[in-house]
Amino acid sequence: MDKTGRRFVDLHTHSDASDGDLPPQEVVRLADAAGMAVVALTDHDTIAGLPAAARAAESLDVQFVNGVEISAKFTGGVLHILGLGINPNDEVLNKMLDNLREARNERNPKMIAKLQHMGIDITMDELGQFARSMRQENEQTNEPLIIGRLHMAGLLVKKGYVKSIDEAFARYLGEGKAAYVDKEKIPPCQAIEAIHAAGGLAILAHPVELNCPNVAALETVVRNLMDDGLDGIEVYHSSHDSHQTRMYLDLARRYHLLISGGSDFHGSAKPGVQIGFPRVSIEAVEEILARLGL
Numbered sequence: 001m002d003k004t005g006r007r008f009v010d011l012h013t014h015s016d017a018s019d020g021d022l023p024p025q026e027v028v029r030l031a032d033a034a035g036m037a038v039v040a041l042t043d044h045d046t047i048a049g050l051p052a053a054a055r056a057a058e059s060l061d062v063q064f065v066n067g068v069e070i071s072a073k074f075t076g077g078v079l080h081i082l083g084l085g086i087n088p089n090d091e092v093l094n095k096m097l098d099n100l101r102e103a104r105n106e107r108n109p110k111m112i113a114k115l116q117h118m119g120i121d122i123t124m125d126e127l128g129q130f131a132r133s134m135r136q137e138n139e140q141t142n143e144p145l146i147i148g149r150l151h152m153a154g155l156l157v158k159k160g161y162v163k164s165i166d167e168a169f170a171r172y173l174g175e176g177k178a179a180y181v182d183k184e185k186i187p188p189c190q191a192i193e194a195i196h197a198a199g200g201l202a203i204l205a206h207p208v209e210l211n212c213p214n215v216a217a218l219e220t221v222v223r224n225l226m227d228d229g230l231d232g233i234e235v236y237h238s239s240h241d242s243h244q245t246r247m248y249l250d251l252a253r254r255y256h257l258l259i260s261g262g263s264d265f266h267g268s269a270k271p272g273v274q275i276g277f278p279r280v281s282i283e284a285v286e287e288i289l290a291r292l293g294l
Contacts, residue, residue, distance in 0.1 A: 012042050018045065019149065022267045028064060035276070038282075041066070044069050047094075050067075065292060068083045070186070070191040073186065082204075085200045086199060087200070096194045108124065112124055120161055127155055150269050202231045206264065215247065231257065232252065234261060235249045235259050237263075238277060
């Protein structure tokens with residue numbers, strides 16, 4: 001598959017098109033510098049960064065995969081579905097993502113209002129100006145700017161309310177914290193349907209975040225998702241320990257699901273996560289790469 005001798009892939013990364021802090025093209029360049037054979041950009045509920053990432057990959061040795069990560073409704077934990085190998089021009093997918101983006105635009109003012117209620121001097125205008133300044137500092141682009149919690153956190157740091165991005169999430173913006181507002185989510189079947197409509201593969205992301213109490217509960221979730229058309233599981237992920245990785249690998253094999261893996265790189269938003277780690281070899285995900293035509 002790879003003529004450069006590269007043996008590793010990263011099928012889960014994020015850029016500043018969602019909640020990462022680097023431009024899409026820089027994420028691809030980092031993947032190339034890290035010696036990746038394949039990298040996928042899978043921003044949350046948006047495909048805005050895909051054109052720039054794909055263009056960057058054209059002059060590099062890393063092969064690029066169009067991707068997205070969609071938030072789905074789930075009780076008890078976090079359910080995200082990765083779409084790999086999608087057509088970013090698909091009408092069904094774009095309509096669904098447009099709806100999610102509109103819901104996100106309604107979420108930001110609600111979180112700002114909560115911060116203001118706590119005595120924090122911050123406005124939507126400031127947030128927009130700060131987000132645009134972050135984009136300009138990184139690199140000029142014509143791609144749409146998606147404003148989210150990372151921008152809020154950066155603004156809180158700039159204004160001296162917290163000392164770090166981590167503190168902003170821990171005190172105010174993280175799930176369950178004082179200023180948190182849950183984002184709009186869709187049924188898993190709808191996410192999978194949209195991914196398939198766009199010609200992509202639907203992969204259960206970081207299953208550890210489902211917070212299933214035991215293996216039986218996890219299997220029930222996976223079987224239900226398979227009924228909706230799930231294609232695979234992200235076995236290898238930066239938040240999985242060795243025991244969890246073996247458990248998800250066994251699950252994927254028993255149910256004949258595709259095996260995927262990636263870092264979930266966000267840049268400084270997740271400072272302990274690097275592109276290319278955990279190590280995911282071409283051989284480990286050869287079936288999914290074949291389905292992607294790589």
